[in-house]
Amino acid sequence: MSDTKWLNESEMAAWMAYVAATHLLERRVEDQLKADSGLTHAQYEILAKLSQQPGGQLRMTELANRLIVSKSGLTYQIGQLERRGLVTRAACPSDERGVLAVLTEEGMRCLERTAPGHVAVVRAFLIDRLTPEEVETMRQIMTKAAAAMKAAPAGPLRAHRPGKSPG
């Protein structure tokens, strides 16, 4: 433990501000989506991603990659959306084993109805508070962080741990 490199004052201030803002923002986003459409943020992201595709459809495996969720997590969310008639599943014509997630017309209408309120929250509490330079720096910071995590094996870091498990 003695070789832990603790955060210095400015690093700690940045991390604490990030944690606070992120928790507040996630709550605001979830509250807005729930009030406007009963969607969770994860479900909204699925509809939004599908709407950007030709025919509103994407293979489940590719959708999971783009959303950075596990296949089991995605399967659950798609099931919830299917029950509401917002998404259907279909066999993939080019691949016997592939399954497509397909945005329905009702799903598209739900997205169109929900998007303005969602964007309003993202603007009011984050984007509109920033200069264009800050927006660009945020993109760079978050892109680097995401890349680091995608490159690292899943599961807890191990190198720092003492010999004995704390149990």
Next chain:
Amino acid sequence: MSDTKWLNESEMAAWMAYVAATHLLERRVEDQLKADSGLTHAQYEILAKLSQQPGGQLRMTELANRLIVSKSGLTYQIGQLERRGLVTRAACPSDERGVLAVLTEEGMRCLERTAPGHVAVVRAFLIDRLTPEEVETMRQIMTKAAAAMKAAPAGPLRAHRPGKSPG
């Protein structure tokens, strides 16, 4: 809907990068804490905040403010920590109605055992990826965002909504 100011390309790229990195990072942080101590991130933050106080204690209302959580949410978390012997509750000597949350010795040991792995995750996947200038910009961005949310009434934004509820 027609007056919605959609995100432009760079704003959308920044927001998508933020969403992806944040979800990945929260999972990494939670996985690490769970493996090292069985704590959630919310519980870790409580122990960390208390450890910074003289006597390791703070009024519940003040602790809720600093953590930006609801009183009911905090009461639940403190109950979980109390069950593990990491925190106790005590009457506040200066205020009959006040309740103190107090870090126990076992809670302090748990924090000390857990902190190195937590800091390692925060460094590996965020802080160590950034220049000092980026760390400072992130602090500014997140501080502005958090301030905007603290200043706004809770609940969904209403101004954007069409006359009819989408039901």
